[in-house]
Amino acid sequence: MFAGMDIPSILGxxxxxxxxxxxxxxxxxLRRPRPNNAxxxxxxxxxxxxxxxxxxxxxxxxxxxxxxxxxQSQVKALQSDLDIAxxxxxxxxxxxxxxKNKLDAALQKSASLETGLRDVHKAMxxxxxxxxxxxxxxxxxxxxxxxxxxxxGGSGQPIWGxxxxxxxxxxxxxxxxxxxxxxxxxQLFPVESKx
Numbered sequence: 001m002f003a004g005m006d007i008p009s010i011l012g013x014x015x016x017x018x019x020x021x022x023x024x025x026x027x028x029x030l031r032r033p034r035p036n037n038a039x040x041x042x043x044x045x046x047x048x049x050x051x052x053x054x055x056x057x058x059x060x061x062x063x064x065x066x067x068x069x070x071x072q073s074q075v076k077a078l079q080s081d082l083d084i085a086x087x088x089x090x091x092x093x094x095x096x097x098x099x100k101n102k103l104d105a106a107l108q109k110s111a112s113l114e115t116g117l118r119d120v121h122k123a124m125x126x127x128x129x130x131x132x133x134x135x136x137x138x139x140x141x142x143x144x145x146x147x148x149x150x151x152x153g154g155s156g157q158p159i160w161g162x163x164x165x166x167x168x169x170x171x172x173x174x175x176x177x178x179x180x181x182x183x184x185x186x187q188l189f190p191v192e193s194k195x
Contacts, residue, residue: 001147016058019051121189128185138175142168 010017026044 003038013052014058016054017049019047019054023047024052124185124189125191126181128189131182131185135178138171138178142171142175 007021010021013020023044026047030044
């Protein structure tokens with residue numbers, strides 16, 4: 001009856017193999033005539049229940065094994081990613097420190113430039129404040145250079161022997177340049193209100 005069967009490999013299947021062998025033995029007992037077969041049928045049911053429970057346990061163990069293998073592979077992949085991230089961490093920290101240093105240097109330079117710009121603004125305001133007085137003085141010099149300063153009419157000899165009008169023209173050009181410069185300064189550095 002068990003001549004061609006590999007019993008160790010059948011039992012290697014666990015509870016399913018044991019249940020199968022017991023059911024096979026029960027079947028052989030049932031083939032022979034007996035007067036009271038009730039205990040054998042109970043044993044047959046027990047064998048069937050053993051096969052079902054063994055199959056369930058085998059299936060659940062297999063699915064748990066698959067789940068464990070899946071989780072282990074995910075852990076390995078995450079560990080690999082973590083190792084890569086850890087290996088790049090010192091470089092990222094170094095780059096972050098370099099960026100912080102550059103930012104600090106830029107902030108210091110910005111503060112220095114802001115101070116310098118305030119000083120330039122103050123100097124340009126000082127120059128702009130002196131331009132109107134300089135223009136007024138040059139206009140007074142022009143009056144003298146053109147001969148229109150002395151009272152008593154225009155019959156007198158102009159100062160500088162006629163070269164006064166040439167000097168006055170140059171002085172007028174300087175007045176124009178100063179006026180334009182004051183306009184640019186006032187536009188770039190408006191007068192601060194003292195509120």
